[in-house]
Each structure stands twice: as C-alpha cells, then as structure tokens.
Amino acid sequence: MKVVPVQPATPVVKDVQHYLRPGTLQLPALPPLSLYVHLPWCLKKCPYCDFNSHEIAPGEMPQQRYVDALVADLDAAVPLIWGRSIHSVFIGGGTPSLFSPQAIDQLLGAIRARLKLEPGCEVTLEANPGTFEKDRFRAFRAAGVTRLSVGVQSFNDAHLQALGRVHDRAQAIAAVEEAALAFDTFNLDLMYALPGQTLEQMEQDMVQALALMPPHISIYHLTIEPNTWFAKFPPRIPDDDSAYAMLDRITEMTAAAGMERYEVSAYAKPGHRCRHNLNYWQFGDYLGLGAGAHSKLSFPHRVVRQVRYRDPNLYMRHALAGQALAQDDEVARGDLPFEFMLNTLRLKDGFASAQFGERTGLSMSAIEPALQEAERKGLIERSLERIKPTQRGFDFLNDLQALFLGGP
C-alpha cells in the first residue's frame, strides 16, 4: 500500500543559500524547467481516482483566494529558479476547466509577469467534458492556453457510468470537436481494461477516438489504486492477458492512424508530442505550484524534491503566508540513477548518453553494470550516443527499471 506521509504543521522554510551550498554532486548545467499548477477540485470524485482532487459545488469553489495563494506561492518560489526561463506550463488537477477563463487569464498573467516563458511555450490545461460550454474553450485559448487535454476516458455510456464520470458519450464528442476547432493541438485522455470491457468495446472506443483525429492520445490501463472507492468495492476488470491484447490493438490502431507510441502511454502525430511530459520523462526540472504539488529542482551541487501542503484549505493558508512547503528533501546521490532511469526508459527513444551525467551529476560508471545486464537480457539497445529500451524492454518495463535499483 502506498504510504502517504503525514504533512507537518510547521512549514519548511529554507534560505536560498541553503540550496546553493557546496555538495558532492557536480551538475555541469541546469536542465530545462517546466511549471506545473495544480487546481484541486472536481464536480464529483471518480471511484478510481487517487489524485489530490476534492468534490465541490462550483459555487463554493474559493477561486479568487486560490489564485491569490498560487501567486503568493510563486512569489516565494521565484528566488529558487532565479534567471531560468520556463520551457512549458501544465495546469492540471482536479478539473482545471472548472475555473473560469477569467481566473485562468489572471493566473497566466501573474506567471508571465514573474517568469520568462520561452518563445512558443506550450501551455496545457486539463478539461473535463462535463464542464464544457460553448465558447469556454476559446476563452481559455484567449487567456494564453495553447493546448487542451480532454479527459474522455471512454465513449461508451455504460462504461462512463461505471467509472462515475459526470459526462456522457455525446458530451465527450462535443468537447473534443470543440477542442479541435479552438486549438492547434490537443490531447485526448482515455483508459482501457475498464470494468466489464471486452476487446471489441475497447476497439469501438478507439475507432471513435481516432475518428475525431486527435493529434495526441494518452491511454492508461485502469489501475485499482489504494484508498479509492474501487479499492474498497473492486469491480470486475479484464485479466492481464486481455489487457495486453487491448494494448496491442491500441498500438496497431494508432499506428495505422499515423500516430507514434513515443512513451509507454502516449501516442502522437509528428510535431504533437507533449513537451511538458517529455521534460518529466527526460528528467528535467519542474516547479509545482498548488495543493499537494511536487517539484524537482536542480542546483549546481544537488537535486531537491519538494511537496506543498496537500489539503486545499491548509495549502491556501500557508501559501498566502509565503510558506507553502510541507516537505523539502535532497535526492540521495544513490537514488539518482534509478530516478533517472525510471523516467527516461519510459521513452521509446530513451536518452542521449551525455544526458545522464548532465542531469544526475554522476558518471556513467554508476549504471554500467546494470546497463550490461539489461543489454544481456535484450531489454536495451545502445549506440555511442543513445540508450533506449528494445521492444522487449518496453513490454517488460518494470523489470528493466528494477535493474537500476540500488544505486552506485
């Protein structure tokens, strides 16, 4: 079971000098930096979801106070990323599309006033078809959102109901059609191996999804997460063999539609890969603002992970006082190789060899024995410049990643 650490009543407050002091790592350069913003409310909690999301009536959402808290949180964090530009922004949740376009405009305006966004910076917002109204998506675009991620999950009404979704098939289609009109690029989020789902039903979901011509699809195997309604009252879900067969069909069908599986769960047409998620998978840096948001930040001699207060009310109180951090820990030198490989091996193209040293501050010798073992087992391929999972490595990703546990 996943252990959720109890967050302390006393916030973590450290001086910038603390992060810059000498240490054992030598990072030759800092990686690209992304910004994640967490908006923690939903109309209804889905029975499978373990995200930090809380049910709320739209009229009760403290929208302005939350935006003020995010801005105060950012103000307190700016010294840690001083001078660095922002590679991508992702507004996730929860259901960010519950926030009004005016609130998103205010938030993005405050971000732009404090941080330098790289030219053409991708700005994604997660949207739920249940919050879709005509003109709302265009208003998000006018506020500066460049990419929408629409949480569809399935186009089958019976499955949507079993998943406790607030929208039906018709609303999902209308939302995706509007996303296609309002944005140059967008993502469609789906899940497979749903309660009672057959291979044919999954194919029908994919046929419908592909008919909408999305430039990007993320499709996740439904997992029963601890501390969810489904963990307490488990539904009947397809067995592992059926789920593998579904994944094979998904990969075939997306390939036939000109989409490439560039990450374990992500498929894109050329030019439409998600830059924000790519930065996570390439072990880049990210500053996470908002309730329960996680950050990974590099400094010349250390890599730090931070977590903000998880409860939205507690978060707002602390963030408005400039002290949103509940946890702040240096990643142990011995954990860096595994953390790097956990992310980069999710990518079909793997990683450039030079990136290992750049992002971890360690020498390749730290992973050489594990690389040799992975190569011997046929799980990775390597050239002088690049290391990537083989098809077998991709299919047995957990086994491949586990070879790098244990550290140098």
Ligand SMILES: C[S@@+](CC[C@H](N)C(=O)[O-])C[C@H]1O[C@@H](n2cnc3c(N)ncnc32)[C@H](O)[C@@H]1O
């Ligand atoms: C934060 S949600 C997306 C936005 C919005 N909250 C929604 O659900 O429409 C991120 C995605 O994670 C996936 N997800 C959430 N819980 C999952 C689970 N237990 N198993 C597999 N995928 C899950 C869903 O595909 C979901 O769209």
Ligand code: SF4
């Ligand atoms: S709408 Fe999304 S974040 Fe909200 S409960 Fe459902 S899956 Fe979780």
